[in-house]
Amino acid sequence: MYDCIIIGAGISGCSLAFELSKYSGKVLWLEKNNDVADETTKANSAIIHAGYDPEPNTLMAKYNIWGNKIIPSLCKDLDVPCKNIGSLVVGFSEEDDRTIEMLYKRGVQNGVENQRIIKQPELSVMEPNLNSDCTSALYAPSACIINPWQFAIALSEVAIQNGVELRLNEEVTSIKKDGDIFIVNDTYKAPLVVNCAGVMCDHVTGLIKKPDYKITPNKGEYYLLDKSQGNMVHHVIFQCPTKIGKGVLVAPTVDGNLIVGPTSTNTDADDYSTTSAGLKIIRENAVKSVPNMKLQENIRTFAGLRARSDTKDFIIGEDKDIHNFFLIAGMASPGLSSASAIALDIVRMMQEKDYFLNLKKNYVSTRKVVRFKEMSHEQRKEYIEKHPEYGRIICRCETISEGEILDAIRRSPKPVSLDGIKRRCNAGMGRCQSGFCGPRVQEILANELGVSQLDIVLDKNGSYILCGRTKENGDE
């Protein structure tokens, strides 16, 4: 018997598990994939928005503003890369000027602090590579860039340290109710269930009632450019939304790359493919903001899914029909920016029901990782003397040491895939895209897990890398 079952280990589930783990109570956490943060959380714009975009008086507005205030310090505590670089919504026309004015007013209503409208020539001073045809911009200094999956993983690591029981590879296929107690997958019992299943939220709700909302997975495709392009801009650069679309953004990433995208097309819940048409839209639109960027310096294209609800807002809190069945649903943008605040609010709602009232005595709320790259020469010398495995560099592009990879594997939740390691310590994130380090990481992971290299997958279950030994057919 548990006190609460969390369904889904994306940023919403990770944030909630983290907050709940500080309190006395047994929490079970179910995730269908072999790792946390393996769907929407790993493929998005990686931005903590300032909060001028959501319509006033929506949950999106409320939680975005709140989340923006708490995430930077949370990231500091958890040693997660997060940089407060600010954002610019840039305009090229009178119509855009009106949009910028409207967004500014919305920002004021929502409570965005320190935003202001910037004109030329100040704009070109702030962003020398911006198209000089840009006439004005909404500057929101509180916007941040973040590593979203490391954020989620850090939250999950702390949650697990505090006693949350995470079960990976456990897809929720049935939810029943026996009196006040939920029975999930005919096995797990708890009085509280939280559905934060991302693009599958409506499906999970459908296991216990006819869903009263619909989630439409909406795909966004991206380019990720080499670090040679990372200094192209110094803020998150948005284009003005128009009748045709929201435009594409150009932003540095916390790792020093340049992210360019996204597109927007409705699709299926497991469609993470990029398309010729989508990539073309990005290419054509991105150069409007930043004409000099070199898209040929691309190192990866990818796609992510937004969990868009037909209610056009987040769905947060207790289900109106099912007592003690909580929802964190419809977490499209600004979901990443809001998840931490939502988690706090859900805990409050549970406390109003007399659950999770007592803080644990010695709960953990911080985390630290050693990053070779961030050390000075002297620090490296000293650290490697004590920890020689940090002296062997495995990922050449990102300068990631064997020590960092081993540390990632020895933490819980334990990564079982190459991408799981990449998400934790950046090995394979660089310009060669794991061409050199992939086989090395695979070997280290196989050794640590005590399995054959043949058993190591690239990412999700089934994404096997090797299909056998050579000379296997030799006797035929």
Added chain:
Amino acid sequence: MNNRYDVVVIGGGPAGLASAIAARQNGAKSVLIIERDKELGGILNQCIHNGFGLHHFKEELTGPEYAGKYIDEVDKTDIDILLDTMVIEITPDKMVYCSSSIHGYLMIQAKSIILNMGCRERTRGAIAIPGTRASGVFTAGAAQRYVNIEGYMPGKRVVILGSGDIGLIMARRMTLEGAKVLAVVEVMPYSNGLNRNIVQCLHDYDIPLYLSHTITDIVGKSRVEKVVVSKVDENRNPIEGTEMEFDCDCVLLSVGLIPENELSNALGIEMDPRTHGPIVYENMETSMEGVFASGNVVHVHDLVDFVSLESETAGMGAGRYVSNGEVSKNRFVRTINGDNISYVVPQYIRKDNVEKSVELSFRVRRPTQQVNIVVKDGDTIIAKFKKEHVIPSEMEKISIPKILLEKADKELVVSIEEDA
């Protein structure tokens, strides 16, 4: 092992081995090779096919045999070697910072440095192939390592994109290991590999080569299930309606090599956007005095023999630099791309530093038959060479004798003129 050397060589592949030996023979009293792998030899160790050394050793060797000859030579000298050690940073005052789990974090002071880091493969990302993120997409070199060094098969039904030499070699290798290579797909109207590899690796095994085609979609939820291949027009854009599907579990990419210049860029030496490598003088010295570079880090070669040759020049330059000091820059000429030329190395030639002749390496932009390679300064023809045919995939080399070089005043424009 100490922390001061006359010459520090970054990289223990064919370039590093040759330049270290040459540096030691030409005046450097102490030489150190730093290699990030656990063995010397670089990428040659996984190139177990033959065809190496025809120019340099006048015999046909495998990659490991070719490397072995140089490693034996190094073993006969007092050159120090650091293996399993990665150079993290080089500073303009010639401090080399490197890291190893065995030797710890080292700070080594060099009088001269030779950059021999080689190159790396372009990836799926670099050419932005659309499709899913399914596993089963490898660069040809990564697949080669799996098969030849580690004994693993990366796929059973294979489509290869790009007809660079590694792609062609891997088409044969995968076939010999029992995989079915369904197609080699090349976006250009001609192959990017050596002709002998087209014949020996594709024709001999009935592997079809689709010129002017490219992969336009990779399909498969968790593992590659199929690829879509389309014909392209003269601007390399896919033509709708020409799609072919191949059921495969593996895609190998042989879509070009990029000199690996992270250290060079951080050091701040001048780079050539045409080669993606450092700008070099006639003795392979870079824009930074006492820092030399050779091999694939300067420009991508087709044949290791020429990497060795170029690296001997670099090693000699470094050896002489530590014993004789700086070279006079008083009289120098630049090399310039003329018609149908994509780059020329070296980019600068200091005439007083040329003894008998200077070698120019270059590539053409498009295949051409019956040509004259012409070197001019303004209207003055410095040299002219007849050639049956030139193709982009084969690096051309010409040698300009000092006596002719003296005729040049400012620049050497290399161009390809078709025979009328």
